[in-house]
Amino acid sequence: MNKAELVSKMAEKSELELTKKQIEDALNAFMASVEEALVGGEKVQLVGFGTFETRERAARQGRNPRDPQQVIEIPASKAPVFKAGKVLKEAINK
Structure with missing residues:
Protein backbone atom coordinates (compact mmCIF):
# COMPACT_ATOMS: atom_id res chain seq x y z
CA MET A 1 0.00 0.00 0.00
CA LYS A 43 10.52 7.72 21.07
CA VAL A 44 6.89 7.76 19.99
CA GLN A 45 4.60 5.22 21.66
CA LEU A 46 1.14 4.53 20.28
CA VAL A 47 -0.41 2.14 22.81
CA GLY A 48 -1.73 -0.97 21.09
CA PHE A 49 -0.12 -0.07 17.76
CA GLY A 50 3.61 0.18 18.38
CA THR A 51 6.66 2.27 19.14
CA PHE A 52 8.90 4.30 16.85
CA GLU A 53 12.43 4.84 18.14
CA THR A 54 16.05 5.13 17.03
CA ARG A 55 18.83 2.68 17.73
CA GLU A 56 22.57 3.15 17.55
CA ARG A 57 24.43 1.00 15.03
CA ALA A 58 28.08 0.51 15.91
CA ALA A 59 30.89 1.07 13.43
CA ARG A 60 31.97 -2.17 11.81
CA GLN A 61 33.97 -3.67 9.01
CA GLY A 62 32.36 -4.99 5.86
CA ARG A 63 33.38 -6.32 2.47
CA ASN A 64 33.15 -4.47 -0.83
CA PRO A 65 30.59 -6.43 -2.93
CA ARG A 66 32.57 -5.71 -6.12
CA ASP A 67 35.86 -6.85 -4.61
CA PRO A 68 35.28 -9.30 -1.71
CA GLN A 69 38.97 -9.08 -0.79
CA GLN A 70 38.68 -5.37 0.03
CA VAL A 71 37.66 -4.59 3.62
CA ILE A 72 35.74 -1.34 4.10
CA GLU A 73 34.90 0.58 7.25
CA ILE A 74 31.17 1.15 7.82
CA PRO A 75 30.69 4.17 10.12
CA ALA A 76 28.44 4.21 13.17
CA SER A 77 24.91 5.49 12.53
CA LYS A 78 21.44 5.79 13.98
CA ALA A 79 18.60 3.77 12.48
CA PRO A 80 14.85 4.31 12.88
CA VAL A 81 13.05 1.25 14.25
CA PHE A 82 9.38 0.32 14.62
CA LYS A 83 8.36 -2.25 17.22
CA ALA A 84 4.80 -3.54 16.84
CA GLY A 85 2.55 -3.45 19.91
CA LYS A 86 0.68 -6.40 21.37
CA VAL A 87 -2.71 -5.53 19.85
CA LEU A 88 -1.22 -5.14 16.36
CA LYS A 89 0.70 -8.42 16.66
CA GLU A 90 -2.45 -10.24 17.76
CA ALA A 91 -4.47 -8.75 14.87
CA ILE A 92 -1.85 -9.87 12.35
CA ASN A 93 -1.67 -13.39 13.78
CA LYS A 94 -5.41 -14.12 13.73
Missing part, protein backbone atom coordinates in the same frame (compact mmCIF):
# COMPACT_ATOMS: atom_id res chain seq x y z
CA ASN A 2 1.44 3.36 -0.96
CA LYS A 3 0.66 6.77 0.54
CA ALA A 4 -2.20 7.58 -1.89
CA GLU A 5 -3.84 4.21 -1.20
CA LEU A 6 -3.45 4.75 2.54
CA VAL A 7 -5.10 8.18 2.30
CA SER A 8 -8.00 6.67 0.31
CA LYS A 9 -8.42 3.87 2.86
CA MET A 10 -8.38 6.38 5.73
CA ALA A 11 -11.00 8.49 3.92
CA GLU A 12 -13.27 5.43 3.65
CA LYS A 13 -12.91 4.63 7.35
CA SER A 14 -13.22 8.22 8.57
CA GLU A 15 -16.36 8.79 10.59
CA LEU A 16 -15.89 12.56 10.33
CA GLU A 17 -16.30 12.55 6.54
CA LEU A 18 -12.98 14.29 6.01
CA THR A 19 -11.75 15.01 2.51
CA LYS A 20 -8.74 13.20 1.12
CA LYS A 21 -6.84 16.51 1.23
CA GLN A 22 -7.58 16.93 4.95
CA ILE A 23 -6.55 13.34 5.63
CA GLU A 24 -3.34 13.76 3.62
CA ASP A 25 -2.54 16.92 5.60
CA ALA A 26 -3.12 15.03 8.87
CA LEU A 27 -0.96 12.12 7.70
CA ASN A 28 1.83 14.51 6.66
CA ALA A 29 1.62 16.23 10.05
CA PHE A 30 1.82 12.83 11.79
CA MET A 31 4.88 11.77 9.78
CA ALA A 32 6.61 15.13 10.35
CA SER A 33 5.90 14.92 14.10
CA VAL A 34 7.30 11.39 14.35
CA GLU A 35 10.37 12.40 12.34
CA GLU A 36 10.93 15.45 14.55
CA ALA A 37 10.66 13.35 17.71
CA LEU A 38 13.09 10.72 16.41
CA VAL A 39 15.61 13.37 15.33
CA GLY A 40 15.34 14.82 18.85
CA GLY A 41 16.15 11.43 20.38
CA GLU A 42 12.62 10.79 21.66
